[in-house]
Amino acid sequence: MVFVPSLERWYEHHKRDLPWRHTRNPYHIWLSEVILQQTRVAQGKPYYERFITAYPTIQDLARADERELLRLWQGLGYYSRARNLHQTARYITDQLAGKFPETYHDLLKMKGIGVYTAAAIASFAFSERVPVVDGNVYRVLARMFGIEEDITTTGARKTFAALATRLMQHANDPATYNQAIMEFGAIQCTPVAPDCLLCPVQQQCVAYLTGQQHRLPVKAKKAPVRERFFQYLVFRNNNQLAMRERTDRDVWQNLYDFYLLETDEPKTAFRELLLPDTVNELAFQGVLASVPTEAMQLLSHQRIRAVFYLIDLPDTFSGSLPTGFKWYSMAEISHLPKPVLITNYLENTFG
Ligand code: SF4
Known part of the structure; x- marks a missing residue:
């Protein structure tokens, strides 16, 4: 050789x-x-x-x-x-x-x-x-x-x-x-x-x-990472949070998260969100409890950039939540399966 x-x-x-x-x-x-x-x-x-x-x-x-x-x-x-x-x-x-x-x-x-x-x-x-x-x-x-x-x-x-x-x-x-x-x-x-x-x-x-020097070695290109922007509305009432199970064919199937609005661009201001009327009415009854929290999670082909808006509804609130959502106490939430992004948010905010 x-x-x-x-x-x-x-x-x-x-x-x-x-x-x-x-x-x-x-x-x-x-x-x-x-x-x-x-x-x-x-x-x-x-x-x-x-x-x-x-x-x-x-x-x-x-x-x-x-x-x-x-x-x-x-x-x-x-x-x-x-x-x-x-x-x-x-x-x-x-x-x-x-x-x-x-x-x-x-x-x-x-x-x-x-x-x-x-x-x-x-x-x-x-x-x-x-x-x-x-x-x-x-x-x-x-x-x-x-x-x-x-x-x-x-x-x-x-x-x-x-x-x-x-x-x-x-x-x-x-x-x-x-x-x-x-x-x-x-x-x-x-x-x-x-x-x-x-x-x-x-x-x-x-x-x-x-004449193949520039073609070799062959290396498959990685699929591009898709950027996604998740705006989470975290409704809180009497120390309970509104959550739902994710049932769509999307990331985190069967895990629990909050009300989600996905946007095409990053947003960090609540007034920029174009919410459906029913959710807008719900949000209107409450107050933003803190400045929005930002977080990021990298999945294999997606980068999720999330903003969490914590909205406190009054103790007297008796309206209904969007379809699929229920109130959960913190103890109950601790037993729900959740994406890492949500677990981290909960720990950082309420932990
Ligand atoms: S071994 Fe590398 S540097 Fe040498 S001829 Fe081949 S491609 Fe060119």
Whole structure:
């Protein structure tokens, strides 16, 4: 497989001098990989250096003050990853006597270490023959071998993993080969402008030979997220709230919510709402009990932006509610199935 040695040779001449490439310390490699999942190399480097200075050993990280650790992490986002780092450092320090797991399979048992990170640590630190498969690797392999499978599918992931494993058998050194293919994807076979003219594997590259570089890898576009604007009228009377079960074929079927008016645009003022006459009359009998509350919930293909208007009806109210609505006490409501958006509103407002 001429591709593998060509890539290793290319790497020797073109690799960037990065601090984590001078170490076989699994803890340092782990840190660098987690940081690089959050940001690009140039931005990640100072973070890596700050972490290594503040916490030179895994025991130092295990003993770290969480607030201090999160402060160092600031700007990288996904704070759960920083917390996972901390927890795993504690686990390794306390439960494994400070000994970092040394195999791909043992690394996978650690919280926050997934297949990519486990492969990176196992190969870079312990020379285990396990391939890394990240976005760069998908791109390089899809182009090189002309793979048309959609990389977002499970089937494609298996195809690429199997190919990567076969290629790894031809590598001189697993660490160098893994670094090489990722670096090659990062600086030579780039997403938008691959440098095909100066590419050492040009004559074996299916994408180059067939002019398909810009079509590969195939990646299905995500369905666009639909924005929806929900205006909730929360009628309250004698410490009871008017709710109904959602029966339409829509989100949250069979869950309970309040009177809902869906609008095409965001609204935050009650007077802007075009309510049916009966509901308008009902609302007219009450008073707005507080400033409207805004909330958002992201579903798989929809983003719901809601505004809640709490309307207090007088104690003497005896009129009827819109069809399907009933009064529920807070105790009863606590047992009703509700969307997260409604539960959060109830907790924040009445909790
Ligand atoms: S020829 Fe172009 S598309 Fe093919 S591997 Fe090289 S840089 Fe990537």
